Amino acid sequence: MKQYFFLDAQNQQRGPYEADRLQGYGVTAETLVWAEGMAEWQTAGSVPELAAFFQTQPQYRQAAQPQQVAPQYAAAQESTGGAKPSSYLLGAILSMLCCNPILGAVALAFALQVGRFNNYNMLTDSRRASAKAYGWAMAAFITGIIIIVIYLVAVLIGFGLFSSDILDIIKYV
Numbered sequence: 001m002k003q004y005f006f007l008d009a010q011n012q013q014r015g016p017y018e019a020d021r022l023q024g025y026g027v028t029a030e031t032l033v034w035a036e037g038m039a040e041w042q043t044a045g046s047v048p049e050l051a052a053f054f055q056t057q058p059q060y061r062q063a064a065q066p067q068q069v070a071p072q073y074a075a076a077q078e079s080t081g082g083a084k085p086s087s088y089l090l091g092a093i094l095s096m097l098c099c100n101p102i103l104g105a106v107a108l109a110f111a112l113q114v115g116r117f118n119n120y121n122m123l124t125d126s127r128r129a130s131a132k133a134y135g136w137a138m139a140a141f142i143t144g145i146i147i148i149v150i151y152l153v154a155v156l157i158g159f160g161l162f163s164s165d166i167l168d169i170i171k172y173v
Contacts, residue, residue, distance in 0.1 A: 002049065007032045007041070019050055029054035084123065085130035087114035091137040099144020107136035 003016035006027050016035075017025060022044065027033065029045030044050045092111040096104025110133035117126035 002035045002037075004033045004035045004044075004047075004050070006034075006044070019053065022050065023053060084118045085114060085127045087111045087118075087130060088133040088137050089115075091141075092133055095137045095140035095144065100140040100147070103136055103140035103143060107133050107140055110136060 001018050001020070003018055004022060005013055005015035006017075006022065006025070008014050008026070014025065022031075022033070027044055029043060029051075031044050032041040033044045033047060033050065034041045035047075038047075045054045088107070089111040092104060092107035094104075096108055110129045113129040114126050114133060117123075117129055
């Protein structure tokens, strides 16, 4: 049996291989092959000795690339109208850095979800994430202010700046 060379997908010469082993190396009827005694490179399907190997090989068409389809509910959400909600990203970042890092991080997570939902036109989910981002950012601001006030009062008491008279006044207010 003759031994054949073939050109692979990168146009690199491979071989020599016996005819019955060529299919194991990915040779198809359209692959260029050459053997001693041939004048030039030919497709494997046009070489009489190799044609029999490719007659039983099923011809596969390349499958069409699936198109990315948005979820069906996205169109329903889009039809509800209205502008895309704010992400409150800046508020979330500021609340995380300046006030309460734990609650600010939660606000930041929801703020980032708003952007992702807006990109996919999922307005209902985007509005829900926006409301949660706003709520967590406000909770971070409020708790941060309360912590700062408590800290300042503790510092002032520690330095003795509050006299007993002022503390009596604060009790009755």
